[in-house]
Amino acid sequence: MRETKTQRIGEIFRHLYYSAPISCTSLSMKLGKSQPHTMARINELQRGGYIVETGHAPSTGGRKPQMYSLRPDLFYILSVALDQFVARIALLDLQNNFVVAPEKYELKLLNNSDALSELAEIIKEYIAAGGVEKEQIAGIGIGMPGFVEVNKGINYSISENRSVAGYISSTTGLPVYIENDSSSIALAEMKFGMARNVQNAMVLNIGWGVGLGLVVDGRLFRGSKGFAGEFSHIPLFENNKLCNCGKSGCLETESSLCVIVEKAIEGLSNGRLSSINPADLDREDLEKSFETIRAAAAKGDKFSVDLFSSAGYEIGRGLSILIHLLNPDLVVLSGRGSLAGRIWLPPIQQALNDHCIPRLFENTEIRLSQLGYDAELIGAAALVMERCEHLRLNPHVNYSH
Structure with a gap:
C-alpha cells in the first residue's frame, strides 16, 4: 500500500520528536531513505515552519553535520x-x-x-x-x-x-x-528514559499499586486486549488480605505505597521508634503520608527504611517470577515510588539473589528512572x-x- 504524504510527515515528526536533535544522515537511516530524499523532505518542512536548525553535531573528521528539531511551539x-x-x-x-x-x-x-x-x-x-x-x-x-x-x-x-x-x-x-x-x-522510559534503545525491558510503576509496562523486541507489549502487565495481582501470599481486585494474597497487599503508609501508621501506634510524628500520617492523605515516610527514610530513619526494605523484597520476589519467564535486559523502577531512590535496590537485589536462577538474571540490570514522577x-x-x-x-x- 502506497504511503500517503500525511503518513510520511507523521513518520518524520515521530523521529524528530523522539530523537532530536538529529542530523540528516541519522534521520535518513531511521526512515530507510536516501540522504538526498531526506534532505528534500527536511527543506520542505523547514519552509513550512515545521522544523528548525539546532546547531551542529561534533565533527567526526569532516564538516560538522547540521542538526534539526521540531519547532517547539509548533503546537x-x-x-x-x-x-x-x-x-x-x-x-x-x-x-x-x-x-x-x-x-x-x-x-x-x-x-x-x-x-x-x-x-x-x-x-x-x-x-x-x-x-x-x-x-x-x-x-x-x-x-x-x-x-x-x-x-x-x-x-x-x-x-x-x-x-x-x-x-x-x-x-x-x-x-x-x-x-x-x-x-x-513504559512508553516514556522506552523513548526518553532508561529503557531507550533497550530491546527487552520491564518497567515497574511503583505507586498505590505495583504496575508493569513491558518492552518486548523494542516495542511496547500490551497483550491481546491491552491488559498485559497486571503485576500487582500476582498471587504471592497466604496472608488472607483482601486486594481491591477481590482476590486475596496479591503482590500489592504487601508491597504498594498504600501498604507502606498503612504499616507505618500501625507500627507507630504499636510503639515503634521513629523520627516520624504520628500526627503527620493520615490514611485520608496518602500522598502527604508517603512523602513523610520517604523523607524520613532519606534521613536514615530505621523504621522507614525497614518499611521500604520489606516492600522492596516482596517486589523482588515478584520480579523473580517475571525474570524467569521473560529474561529481560533491564528492569526500570519508575512511577511515584521511584522518588524514594536507591533505597529500593538492595532489598530487590537480595530477593533476586534468593529466588532467581543466577544465569537468568546475571545480565539483567536494575535501574532507577531518571524521569521520576514526570514519567507518566x-x-x-x-x-x-x-x-x-x-x-x-x-x-x-x-x-x-
Missing part, C-alpha cells in the same frame, strides 16, 4: 496522568518542556459513576486557565489505571460501554488517546505523537507546501 500537547485519587495535568511543547506547570486535582477515579464527567470538567478548566488557545493544542494524551483497550478508547475499570477517549474528545473538541498508566510510563505525563504526551498523522496542527504556521 502543544495536553497530558493527563491519573491514579486512583488524583489527576495531574500539564501542557507540554514538542521538546517535553512544561509550558504550563502541572496542576493537581482531586479525583476519585474508580468506583465513581461521575469520574468521567468530573475529568472532562477538570480538563476544560485547565485549558481555559492555561494561557494557550485551544487551537494550538494538537491533542490530549491520558494515562490511567485500569483495564484499558487502547484501540476502542475504553477503560473497562471505569465503564464497560462508554469510550473514555470518545467522551473526553466530544466534550473538549480535541483528539484524545488513552493508555494504561503503567504502559504509558511524558508518556501520555507521547501517546499523541504516536498518532501524529491525525494531529491538529497550529493554524498560525504556513503548511502550504
Whole structure:
C-alpha cells in the first residue's frame, strides 16, 4: 500500500520528536531513505515552519553535520496522568518542556459513576486557565489505571460501554488517546528514559499499586486486549488480605505505597521508634503520608527504611517470577515510588539473589528512572505523537507546501 504524504510527515515528526536533535544522515537511516530524499523532505518542512536548525553535531573528521528539531511551539500537547485519587495535568511543547506547570486535582477515579464527567470538567478548566488557545493544542494524551483497550478508547475499570477517549474528545473538541498508566510510563522510559534503545525491558510503576509496562523486541507489549502487565495481582501470599481486585494474597497487599503508609501508621501506634510524628500520617492523605515516610527514610530513619526494605523484597520476589519467564535486559523502577531512590535496590537485589536462577538474571540490570514522577505525563504526551498523522496542527504556521 502506497504511503500517503500525511503518513510520511507523521513518520518524520515521530523521529524528530523522539530523537532530536538529529542530523540528516541519522534521520535518513531511521526512515530507510536516501540522504538526498531526506534532505528534500527536511527543506520542505523547514519552509513550512515545521522544523528548525539546532546547531551542529561534533565533527567526526569532516564538516560538522547540521542538526534539526521540531519547532517547539509548533503546537502543544495536553497530558493527563491519573491514579486512583488524583489527576495531574500539564501542557507540554514538542521538546517535553512544561509550558504550563502541572496542576493537581482531586479525583476519585474508580468506583465513581461521575469520574468521567468530573475529568472532562477538570480538563476544560485547565485549558481555559492555561494561557494557550485551544487551537494550538494538537491533542490530549491520558494515562490511567485500569483495564484499558487502547484501540476502542475504553477503560473497562471505569465503564464497560462508554469510550473514555470518545467522551473526553466530544466534550473538549480535541483528539484524545488513552493508555494504561503503567504502559504509558513504559512508553516514556522506552523513548526518553532508561529503557531507550533497550530491546527487552520491564518497567515497574511503583505507586498505590505495583504496575508493569513491558518492552518486548523494542516495542511496547500490551497483550491481546491491552491488559498485559497486571503485576500487582500476582498471587504471592497466604496472608488472607483482601486486594481491591477481590482476590486475596496479591503482590500489592504487601508491597504498594498504600501498604507502606498503612504499616507505618500501625507500627507507630504499636510503639515503634521513629523520627516520624504520628500526627503527620493520615490514611485520608496518602500522598502527604508517603512523602513523610520517604523523607524520613532519606534521613536514615530505621523504621522507614525497614518499611521500604520489606516492600522492596516482596517486589523482588515478584520480579523473580517475571525474570524467569521473560529474561529481560533491564528492569526500570519508575512511577511515584521511584522518588524514594536507591533505597529500593538492595532489598530487590537480595530477593533476586534468593529466588532467581543466577544465569537468568546475571545480565539483567536494575535501574532507577531518571524521569521520576514526570514519567507518566511524558508518556501520555507521547501517546499523541504516536498518532501524529491525525494531529491538529497550529493554524498560525504556513503548511502550504
